[in-house]
Amino acid sequence: MPCSAQVTGLLRQMMSRGLRPDQYALGSALRECSAQRHLLSGQQVHGLVVKSRFDANAFVVAGLVDVYSKCRMVAEATRLFDAVPPPDRDGNRVLWTVMVAGRAQNGDPVGAVRLFCDMRSAGVSPNQFTFPTVLAACAAAPGAVQGFGAQVHGCVVRGGFEGNAYVRSSLVDMYGKWGDLAAARKILETGECDYDIGNDAVAWNSLLAGCGRGGRGKEAVALFVQMRRCGVDADEFTYPSVLNSLASMGSAADGRAIHCSIVKSGYGEAYVHIGNTLVDMYAKCGDLQCARKMFDQMLSRDVVTWTSLLTGCARHGLHEVGLQLFGEMRAAGVESDYVLAAGILSCCAELPALALGRQLHAANLRRGFDSFVSVGNAQVTMYAKAGCVEDARRVFDVMRERDAITWTALIVGYAQNGRGRESLRLYGHMVESGARPDYVTFIGVLFACSHAGLEEEGKRHLESMETVYGVTPGPEHYACMVDLLGRSGKLREAAELLDRPGFEPDAAVWKALLGACRVHGEAGGLAERAAEALYQASPRDAVPYVLLANAYSSAGRWDDARSVRNLMRSRGVRKEAGWSWIEVGREVHRFQAAGRGHPRAAEIYAKVEEMLERIRAEGGYVVDAWWALHGQAAELAHHSEKLAVAMGLLSLPEGAAIRVFKNLRICGDCHRALKLVAKVYGRQVVIRDANCFHHFGVEGNCSCGDFW
Template sequence: MVDALKLFHTMPQPNIISWNIIISGYNQSALFLDSSKIFSRMLSLGFEPDEITYGSVLSACTALRAPIFGKQVYSLAVKNGFFSNGYVRAGMIDLFAKSCSFEDAFRVFRDVSCENVVCWNAIISGAVKNEGNWVALDLFRHMCYESVLPNSFTLSSILTACTALEELNIGKGVQGRAIKCGAGDVFVGTATIDLYAKCGHIEEAVKEFLQMPVRNVVSWTTIISGFVQKEDSISALKFFKAMRAVGAEINNYTVTSVLAGCAKPAMIEEAIQIHTWILKSGFYLEAAVGAALINMYSKIGALELSELVFGDVGTVKNLGAWVAMISAFARNHNRGGAIEIFQRMLQEGLRPDNFCASSLLSIIGCLYLGRQIHCHILKTGLLWNVSVGSSLLTMYSKTGSLQESYKVFVQILEKDNVSWASMIAGFVEHGCADQAIQLFGEMLLEKIIPDQMTLTATLTACSALSTIRKGKEIHGYALRFGVGKDTLVGGALVTTYSKCGALELANRVFDMLPQKDQVACSSLVSGYAQAGYIDTAIMRFLDMLMADLAVDSFTVSSVLGTIALLNRSDIGTQMHGWITKMGFDLDVSVGSSLVTMYSKCGSIEDCRKAFDQIEKPDLIGWTAMIVSYAQHGKGAEALSFYDHMRKEGIKPDSVTFVGVLSACSHNGLVEEAYIYLKSMANDYGIEPGYRHYACMVDLLGRSGRLNEALSFINNIPIKPDALMWGTLLAACKLHGDIELGKLAAKRVMELEPCDAGAYVSFSNICADVGQWEDVLKIRSLMKGSGVKKEPAWSFV
């Protein structure tokens, strides 16, 4: 261009053609700013531009993302009589569409009735690029109605819209039109392959590919990507091998698609072979390929190889490699590594992008650090990006700061389904299910169509509130928007109906699901068990096994809970055998459920065996074992387990302390129990609750220290409930303390007038000491209050 410009300046009388050539030359060399400068100089010298000039300059404005200058150029074109020129209008439509101003583009298109296919192509392509795929299809119908003959560019754009909408039938119609009008070139063929592949018809995609007379790098890459999307990595590699064999051009997109296909733990050897080929072929220096290699190794689980690649390609200029490395650490839950790379980025003067910030926020578990990153995001202006905003509000929610999470949510200008779903899920996780449902209502008022993720989060809120009416409303929305039979939404509906006790509806939704996942199955099993239909729950589980449905640890734990309710150790033993066979016995949640089941079935030895099989017991497993020992009167073993748990570095929770205090009660360890009670608040910040205080009352009562128990009840910081007074009443009966028993019985009957146990216990105390008049009075009072004693029963 330097030589061309020198020659241009030697021309004694340059004309419009020579000016157009120099402007087009700059465009072809991607020197768009120089192109605009030459145009300005041309105008200053008094030359009149033509349609070629205006079209070329508008193309430069599009590349420069300079809509204001483009508007000035277009205004000049309109003023000089090029208002209806298709080439000029197409350039302006393209400029507006690529500047995210599709409404302005559409206004330019509609200003003049046009039969120029270039204008139609520009507006249709603009609609597709702005995700207005239905608008693009509607424009295509109008184009055909006005008898404007589409070309291959039009048809490939429409096929792209059909692919985005997964409208296979419409796409087939467009393909038929392409064949009919003879526009089936390589671009249309490639778009057709992409349509079939992304709609899940990879066999049809292969058929179209093999029928193509000419294939380019895009068509090869499209079919390889189709196999990767279908998770058929072997076929993707076969086509890549065939592509190399015929000497077809290979570009960055081809290589990154192949690397995505190799990102599986089972394909480590193939991944290393592809890596070797990349080194040999020279693609290693490409930024996108380096980032893809880092991602591939991280998904395989070879983080050390990701770091090795980063050491080679992670130059200051290659921002993609830095972002990929942060994502790799985040994917492998290596928080320290991700933060270190982020700090190095800032030291190198690199500015993190949206994806980098979102990846980093996804693993932040510290509120202080999260706030620091929030400050940096504010400083760099990334907060206005919806993905970053959603990640930020999720981070605050995970770290327990719901109020700050909601503040971030409010600040997001253009909220998408992810941000709404994240905020709704945050409310649910923090026990604010009513606010979650209210937020869903606000979303509908904003005329945002909920997706599967949003509906699922809202249904979780309905489950927490056990509100079947709202659940039915959400079900209606799901059916209306065509996702009622979606596996994710369907599973959430089954859970909601099960937890609300509407088992018939839960069963109906379950049977309608085309693909039944573990969540839906487990919810149905749990629903039947909690409603008391234990046999049905077990039969449903057997149906799952017979149908070869995938069973996860959550489902198995639900079934074990059901068996525990049945108190059937024989079924439990059979289930344990199946669990061991399937390899679930090492899972911590299943192991904990086995401990609980054997405990309720009365076999403490089997409890211990099940616990010892757990690979890495968590707090739930340890607590289940402590509670089991305590319930079986083995207080010393329970306390020994508690000490062992603390040595393992596991912090107890409130449930653990219920087991510990219960163990003290069975062993008569009064002073030790006081120490544990103080330790709850002082060492672990856990405020004692009703069950903890009831355990202490039980311990003091069993030890005969009834007055101390009464004093303890009167001095606790919370209002005593019926359980505490009932525990004291039982102790009074045991030790024959009539006066204190009367007081305890009176308090129980005040708090729970319908508690038959209090009347009976008080009556028995009086009977034991021969106060038969008082017995008759209590029986009469019981009869007058309408309280009836349930007859006793036994499993034996």
């Protein structure tokens, strides 16, 4: 039985014996209800207050206001506060303080500040309990009341409360949350105090948390070291702050040192929030083995524990492990929250696992998680990365609130799915809405310009990045522009773009240039320059060898093409194995080029032969041998995407779209063959390769416009 229920029972016994409760008994009962946040018991005591005619007593009403505020019934708390006659109300500092606290604790910091102003206007002087409350409100809304917070600081000094440890800790916290760490540190390190604030862990913790929020990880670590040198003992709130800072820095080595300190201090596995922060720190630093070990050692776990490990897996590309972890969590009976819902959707997006993503979408609707912007963003991304841009648009349209990530997810989704003009129209709507495009937004915009062949518009957007929005173009943006100019055959202009002062092309940029050379049969110095830069940047990467060999083949320089392939073999460079995935029902089938490990391999190979025979007879297909790595046309017949499409034709219902996901770029022979397969079989075939989506329609065309 809760203590608050026991209190109401004692009041009943008291009244049954003929004893009438006074304001002190009622105040004690209300304090217990407030501490337990037990609304029903508080309402019962409220009824007794009314019957006993203490409802106008400012001391008792202060207790009622506190109960209703703690139980998140601010309207009722305000009604009671307003009902107290002004002479009684204005003479009661406790009543004003609990009302200010109620507003601040219930997400209305501006309302708390206004009430504090009314309190001062009524001539009520704040004390050491009022100031921490109003300072917390100022900390929660820096944009709205930052100047007012500085005025409250002045009131603290004039009132002589700057020496109170609680008030000074609140000042440190306020300036820390504003990002003014110099002011916070000055308060911590200077001035007289009721006791030495340098030994107050609360104030140090506030400053540590401020450093973490401000992205000043190194400063937070230095502050932690200074704190320990000053003889201040770290507590259960110190460690999470410093671990969060180390996580943002990616410093696993320092994190292990702090972990040792935690164990020595006795704040081990029993403290769930510290364990959660350790799991999160290791996961963000990429040490998923230590994160899992810490996870397994924890005596108890909550949804935050699971979320920390799962999002760590998603962040570092272990999407299948993330889905397995989600299954373990469900088996353990742990209910997900909106943060985990967004994390698991990102795993579905990257694999992708469309069927599971749809189920999660339905679950999010049932549980109301779709109202969170992060979940909506993840759902838009999941559908876009599965090639279902219509579904992505429907999710986007019903979102009540959108941010820059929402717009960017759909802009990039449209661009990658070959709908460049729609992507650019959406970008226009984004700018009109007041949302500010960021670095990733412009990758989508320029990708859209590239795939739509809008050269002048692409140049205009590249220029506007820095001049209008203050976003410095990066390698990804230049790669899009090289791709755009390459589509138009303007290879020299694309090369000049790479010679801009202060810009250092990366592998993606050089690959874009080399790919454009391959398409246009430019096998001269430009292609060789790009290939050489790639040899230096990624000596074990087979892509530049393959692209240069293909460029030579396209130009009819067969001896040079053979020389490049021989060079590749002599250097021990191996082409990355091609894999393709297709989801049938609830099962994902994986295929490797020429692989025969699938249980239905015989059926699948027979279907491939049927496909090739039909597209030869009905579509005029002729194998394009120069895409073969070893010059053997036969090896092209059993590329992984052809095997996956054959599996789709065998297993999916008539008329269902065949969706295949590939780890490499689709080769030209498969691209031409699958266009004809879609036409001959009357089926939509969607291939997501390493660069973009290829939507092969029943008319025999592709969304990429045959340039990828």
